[in-house]
Amino acid sequence: MTAPLLVIGEALVDIVAPAKPRNGNGKANATPGGSPANVAVGLARLGVPTELVTRFGTDPYGDQLGAHLFGNGVQLAPGSVDPHFRTSTATASLNAAGVATYQFDITWEPPALSLSRGCPAVHTGSIATVLEPGASAIRAFLESIADQPVTVTLDPNARPSITPDPVSTWAAVRELAALSDLVKLSDEDCEFLCPGLLPVEIAKELLTAERTQCVVITRGGEGALGVSRETQVEVAAPTIEVVDTVGAGDSFMSALIAGLEQRGLLGETRLAGLTGDDLRDVVDYAVKAAAITCTRQGADPPTADEHAAQWGS
Template identity: 80%
Template sequence: MSAPTLVVGEALVDIVSTGSKTTRNANGKPKATPGGSPANVAVGLARLGVPTELVTRFGTDPYGDQLGAHLFGNGVQLSPGSVEPGFRTSTATATLDGAGVASYQFDITWEPPALSLSRGCPAVHTGSIATVLEPGATAIRDFLKTLVDQPVTVTLDPNARPTITPDPVSTWAAVRELAALSDLVKLSDEDCEFLRPGQSPESIAVELLSAPRTQCVVITRGSEGALGISRDGRIDVTAPRIDVVDTVGAGDSFMAALIAGLNGQDLLGATRLAGLTSQNLQTVVDYAVKAAAITCTRHGADPPTAAEHAATWGA
């Protein structure tokens, strides 16, 4: 069995509401579902058949028990120290607008357990709140610096959260530093608008690709699909037409499928995307767009399995 891909970042529960009305379960309590961008990516990877280990932090309270059961049930391995008795599990209140697009308010504390790289680990992924909220953000940045000479591919999804980091200038500076330590950076068009207002996605990608290590930038564009820019060229992928239920977790499903696709092309590990061609990128981004589309047809952060992807879109 190959060594697992390592995902580092927050795991929390999403409390979903529509406008002023909170969604409730059969017992009348607010409906809480497992979430957190990195945790969603870890589940997405595992469902797509990629062995995955998650470094996170949550408690042994009811929300934490729910998270643990969800992660374990989907085949995600938890790093030692990720579950801490007495720690209060973090939450995010997701409010859906009329189109099913979510906005978030967070109640979160982030400080990961000790970070280390297992022998043979092909890739490390991180992003979202975990990369900007102290003291955990410094721990992640220092960890990525130790990977500079290691045979491992690093991927980053900043997943900007203006409610956590309202200043785009300082947030962009932090993103640039982490991006320079990463082989692939994924952004959404909303990230681009917040972090670099007035700049085109293409110019942002070129800016990030100026770092010697960064080989590829992928930018998602919601219903319009995604574009990928690498040192070999640019590709555009159109999103399939679907009936959207909500967009919760769609970007995380995309990210998981992007990593899984690169794994399937044997581009992770020591090569660090060095052999990535425009044809490879087209195939991988198309796979990721279709994974995100499946998630958008379902409630909440519910990434597809490899079998569901194949059944919906073909092998």
Template identity: 45%
Template sequence: MSGHALVIGEALVDVVVTADGSVARHPGGSPANVALGLARLGRDAELLTWMGDDADGALVRDHLAESGVTLCAGSMDASATSVATATLDATGAATYDFALEWSLSPQARTRPEPMVVHTGSIGAVLEPGGASVVARLEAARDTSTISYDPNARPSLMGDPVAARVAVERIVALSDIVKVSDEDVAWLAPGEDLEQVLLGWLAMGPSLVVVTRGGEGATAWTAEGRVDVRAPRVAVVDTVGAGDSFMGGLIDGVWEAGLLGAAQRSQLASMDLDTVSAILERCARIAAITVSRAGANPPSKPELDA
């Protein structure tokens, strides 16, 4: 299936502080990482974002261009490029602090009728850009599959009750939703994870997936539930693992010929064997990513080797 993907959301610089105090700078941002992962898997991916025409912006722009991601017009119109500081503990798990602003340029231009429009994390809910993102998703539903990863950032999203309202508004617009168990625990404290996600499935998505890090992933569809295990690897850090999984999820549905609004009914009735195969591949993609530093998803030849 030909066509292209449009990813909307933040692109920034991750400053990674390791447990021993060393510091490194990596291009990042959850939606940017998804676009990168798709491009490395051989997909035509464009990113609509909000960066400055500065040294950090050039670092991110060049990193994306090296893997074939196209930046949409207006993506470099911010006054400065945002920065996220990820502090790693001894296990490689990250906590985040942000110096970030988010908007969409009035001059933003994208190619028409993508196969899929993906958004997530900060750019989907942080104002003033969040409302513009939702409007673009609403407009795209007539032609495109909508995918979403809440990828919660508590330090930016504030009150989880209010954040959940914003998140579930986008869930209801989406065909594919991927979320981590940690995100669900923050958005719905004390609630049963499966019941929360079955509730999301009832809002309209055809596929809802939860990731549990090294414990694997679970998907729910109208056909039932699928569980897959994560491959065992030596973890360097977890930065970008969920984004790599998300890129693999979109790519897997793409490979199955189920992207685009015209395929919405077929996506809703996708058989569980297909779901399982897609999730197992996603888990391998995420495992490769956590085995090396930074948000560095595998290429298609690397994955298929």
């Protein structure tokens, strides 16, 4: 790569209250998070040079975020650390199965967005794509790079507590998806955004956009579905003991992008040449990355070495 992959979106601190004590005292744990930030860390841990455009403060939570991102090799774009900005938080409550629900205290206004020469891909998603004023800035940026030799990936990561109207949220997702080469959804996203439609029906609807080449839908413990115009693959999830699901979808997203990068499918190719075997392999790689995260507390994506040690190369 001649330039790092670009990730745009929120970085925040997850305040996780376990359903039952795991550390002996049952106290909430504050850990770095935010879907795009998690994806950036996951990519860096998998060996993909990554730059994150975000916004957080220099308060204690911001210091924690900065140390986490720098410590994992994520570059921060200019303006991402702002002493006048209060670092956002997400309070995650876990049920008995370790599944998280969130309440957010967040403000989103990114610094100036630009594309470096040679950048192979841009990833965005989650709250950053629906919360103003940042959402409009991201949409305008993606429109401005529509003719550039760069692959765009999107993970809407629907948050009903922030965007409770599924109709308007789906319209916004469709608009961004049409500017993206790959869209990743979860089964929960599908149920919220398009109740009554099967995941494969939603995927095929998104694939009617001229640019969109691939849609991947995660299904929790059942694995994931990958759909392109030419093929459809289903990948089962391995059997694991779940600690919690915090950050699992983000680990999946980062591994999906990393798998595509390893196959030379990013950049100006924009997924051209993606075969059914490629799609199955990258989805399988991503499912297994997410599985590792589910065996650990909080958003803790695996390194390339950890993935290889657990599942083989």
